[in-house]
Amino acid sequence: MPNASAGTSPQVATATVSATVLDDCSVAGGSGPAGWSLDFGTYQLGAPASATFTTTLYCTKGTIVSSVTLDGGLHYSASTRHMSDGASHLLPYKIYVNPCASGNAEWSGDDTPPAFQSVTSTSVRSALGGAACGTIDAGSNAPAGYYSDVVTLTVNFT
């Protein structure tokens, strides 16, 4: 029978571990894309195009998102967002706050989609948000080619 000199079991000690977690939100989630992507595929003059895209934010637990706004992109003119082919040809398009099937309010200015209004992150890294819609009207006549735009989104949270 061993004669332990260390005292009775169990032995108790404490170690203090601390870190400060700051509320944060980002559009990139793990191995996900670095940003949101609205890809219309191909567009032909004679028919409108639309595409639903996911609008997911990843936020730390307890973060309250107060607004998510989009700017006018790189080629905003005449109150309209445009894609460019890089050779000064522009193709107008619109972004709506809801998925395409129900989208009727444009996402511009101070507008925040319903999916982001007063939502609170409930887990360590919650995915918030939903989907939104982009459209190109029929009859927008621009030369064939690849057109793109970059819209900056701003997330306000507390």
Added chain:
Amino acid sequence: MFKSPLLPMRASASALLMAAAFATPVAAPAATASGTLNVATTVVDSCSVSATALTMTAYSAAAGASTGSATLTVTCTIATAVASIGLDYGANAVTNVAQLKAPGYASLIPYALYQDAAFVTAWTDAAMPAAYAAIATPAVYTVYARAPGGMNVPTGTYVDVVNITVTYV
């Protein structure tokens, strides 16, 4: 003489410090994050075509030719190269001659479509009126129809449907 320029410089330096002191406490409660939304599409060449109804003048065996015209509107993506705008021989053709037909009757009235009001140059599947490339706005053409007189056919409304084919690169 030498010291006087230094004084205003000191004054402006202290003003800067005060501005910084006031700015610091403002950025407290809300935080902001930003990201990007990448938008893209590929525009491909396309054309569409429409036509008005072509109604010809009343036809009788005794009278001369029956004629009429219609408007074709072709709209293409900017810089699309259009190779041809063709018209076929319709739904009742007999050996490459278009025919008007009244439902329920066997009788046919032969006719042809032309690019000009003088009925000289036929407008066929392979033909197109003019050089047609790199248009930016809808191009409008007139097509002329003529049915020679002399056919003795029953009274009725004679019709045909002609297909329009726009070929582009």
